[in-house]
Amino acid sequence: MNTLVGLFSLLLTALVLENAVFSRALDLTALLVVPFGRKGVLLFGLILTGVTTVSSLAATLLNAAIGGWESVLYVRPVLYILILAVLYGLVCLVLNWKKKEWFSSHSMIITIAFFNCAAYGAMALTVYSGFSYLESMAYGLGLGLSFLLAAFLLEQGRRCLSICNIPKAFRGLPAELVYVGLISLSLYGLVGHQLAA
Amino acid sequence: MLPEQNSAKRNLRSGLNLIFAQNPVLVTGFALAPAVVGTFTLKNGTGLSLVFAMVTIPVLFLASLLGMLPEKVPQFVRTMACVGLAALMLIPARLLARGIAPNLFDSLGMYFSSMALNSVWLLRAPLCQEKKPIWALWEGVCHTIGFSVCVLAVSAVRELLAYNTLWGHPLSLPAKFPAIAYAFAGFIAVGTAAAVLRWSIDRAHDVAGLVQRKRKKWRVGR
Numbered sequence: 001m002n003t004l005v006g007l008f009s010l011l012l013t014a015l016v017l018e019n020a021v022f023s024r025a026l027d028l029t030a031l032l033v034v035p036f037g038r039k040g041v042l043l044f045g046l047i048l049t050g051v052t053t054v055s056s057l058a059a060t061l062l063n064a065a066i067g068g069w070e071s072v073l074y075v076r077p078v079l080y081i082l083i084l085a086v087l088y089g090l091v092c093l094v095l096n097w098k099k100k101e102w103f104s105s106h107s108m109i110i111t112i113a114f115f116n117c118a119a120y121g122a123m124a125l126t127v128y129s130g131f132s133y134l135e136s137m138a139y140g141l142g143l144g145l146s147f148l149l150a151a152f153l154l155e156q157g158r159r160c161l162s163i164c165n166i167p168k169a170f171r172g173l174p175a176e177l178v179y180v181g182l183i184s185l186s187l188y189g190l191v192g193h194q195l196a197a
Numbered sequence: 198m199l200p201e202q203n204s205a206k207r208n209l210r211s212g213l214n215l216i217f218a219q220n221p222v223l224v225t226g227f228a229l230a231p232a233v234v235g236t237f238t239l240k241n242g243t244g245l246s247l248v249f250a251m252v253t254i255p256v257l258f259l260a261s262l263l264g265m266l267p268e269k270v271p272q273f274v275r276t277m278a279c280v281g282l283a284a285l286m287l288i289p290a291r292l293l294a295r296g297i298a299p300n301l302f303d304s305l306g307m308y309f310s311s312m313a314l315n316s317v318w319l320l321r322a323p324l325c326q327e328k329k330p331i332w333a334l335w336e337g338v339c340h341t342i343g344f345s346v347c348v349l350a351v352s353a354v355r356e357l358l359a360y361n362t363l364w365g366h367p368l369s370l371p372a373k374f375p376a377i378a379y380a381f382a383g384f385i386a387v388g389t390a391a392a393v394l395r396w397s398i399d400r401a402h403d404v405a406g407l408v409q410r411k412r413k414k415w416r417v418g419r
Contacts, residue, residue, distance in 0.1 A: 025233040025380060029316045033226035074288050077310035081284035084314075085277050092273035111276055115319055117230040117311040124307040167392075169399070173226050174392040177233075181384030188381055 007138040010131075014142025017191050021150035022184040026118040026143075031151055032176055040109055041151050047113035049144025051087070052122035056140030058083050059123035060133055080123045088114040118143060153183060208335070215339035218398055222347040223391040227316040232348055233383035235308040239364045242352030244294050244301040246345035248312040251290040252283045253344075254337035256318045257325045261333035264326030272323065279322050283313040317344070351386050 020026040027048070030036070036044055059080055066072050072079070091110065095103035103110070113119070122143045126136040157179045166175050221227045228249070236242050256279050263275045287310055294301045294309070302309050317340050325333040356362055359377040361370045376382055 023380060025230040025384065028229040028233065029227055032229070034316075034320075074291055077287055077313070078284045080310070081280060081287075081313055085280045085284070088280075089273065089277050092271075096271065096273070107272060111273070112316070112319065115276075115280060115314045116316070117308075117314065120311045120314055121307050124310070128307075169392040169396040170388075173224075174388040174395070177229075177384050177388030177391065181381045181388060184381035184384055188379060 003134070007134060010135055011138045011142040011145075014139050015146045015149060017187065018143075019146040019150060019187060020118050020121065020143050021147060022180065022187050023191070024117075024121060025180075026121045027116050027147055028180070030112055030116060031147070031154060032173060032180075034112060036109060038155075042148070043106070044109050044113050045144070045148040045151060047110060048116070048118060048147055049141060051084075051114055051119045052144040053137055053140040054087060055080075055084060055119055056122045056126040056131075056136040056143075057133060058087070059127050060131060060136040063127045077120075077124075080120060083123070084114055084119055118147060154180070157183075212335065212339045212342075215336065216343040216346060217394070220343045220347055220394060221317050221340050222344055222387070223394045227320065228312070228344060229387065231305075231308040231312055231315075232344075232351065233387050234380045235305050236348050236352035236355060236383060236386075237359060237378040238304070238356045238362075239349065239352050240298045240301060241305055242348045243297055244305055244309065245312065245348050246341070247293060247297065248287070248290040248309060249315065249317075249344050249348075250341040251286045251293070252313050252315065253318045253340055254334065255286060256283050257321060257333045257337040257340075258330055260318070260322035260325040261328055261330040264328070275326070276319075276322070279318065280314070283318065287313050347387075347390065351383075351390050355382070355386055 014020075018024070021028060021031060030044060030048075031041075062079060062083065066076075066079075088111070091114075092103070092107075095110070122140045125143075126139055129139070131139055154176065157176070161175055161179065170178070215221075219225055222229065222232045231245050235245050259282050260275070260279055263270075263278060266275070290312075291302055291309070298304070318337075321336065321340070325336065328336070353363060355377050356364075357368065357370065358374050359382075360375070361368055361373050377386070
């Protein structure tokens, strides 16, 4: 029971207090710039959630295998990125074989979902925090879902911004960045003051 | 005007366009995460620019070379090759970053390594496959300058306001706002910088239009 509560609280922490977008600006480009559309963002968020969950577990497994080696200090980030590349290759191979048409129309979403700051950040943060296998999966899941929460909040923000009289220079990306900054500020009040790792 | 001069002028204009009018961070919104969170000191900004250059320029060049492969090589294999090179470039980048500041890697945390997966090369690489390697190289250099201009400007302002220092050297300023170093201030700083750049580009267009109209009037008058 205690383990379940611990995992749930970890998931909630990753979802709200350490939200990937608002506290660490991870995957901001996919959220603000890339024109996925509403369905595309949902699909992107779901794929990203899968990627962060699996990659967090893979990073924890890798860290258990090479953790004691001092000489891998410089190579560790390279290995994390190569893990993402291998996972991406496997998924693409399967999709290319089983669902070729769907894959060709969604290949850009899949590529960006695999190679982004959030996917790498999930691996780095779980290893940095020293999570167990289950904990790292829960944290990765929370991190991926936090993107969907941020997408929902940003959609509401966009609706409000569209009816405001914003100065011309601030319309679009600048206003959205300031809006994300204000939500981030409100979350800082909950977490306390510290620089993101 | 000679054709060579014309093409040089066109290249310069396209380069300036990539640096300012299509700035990778402030206008197109690529590589926002490190630009928002990592730019709280000028040393960090320099480190980010260095790793951006070390990753983006060779990867765009490689993407252009991969474009010469037969079409039956799938796109995801080319992307994997680019990711592999980007990851490997982190090793020399980290060695060089020690020259800027010994603790730069720790100061930037995961944002240093996540630069290997920056959205600039990820979204530009498929387009570079249709270009000649020299053009891909030129595009990589222009994107690097655009990224560096943005990141260095934002980081210098944030360091001045947050710590009253510049490159670690203390300066006497009337007020200090340590909160500027936090991530939320990074969002607001980058957003404001984007608005300032847009305003400047609009004013530059207005001035250019005015000069053109005056010139036309003057010609008609003569």
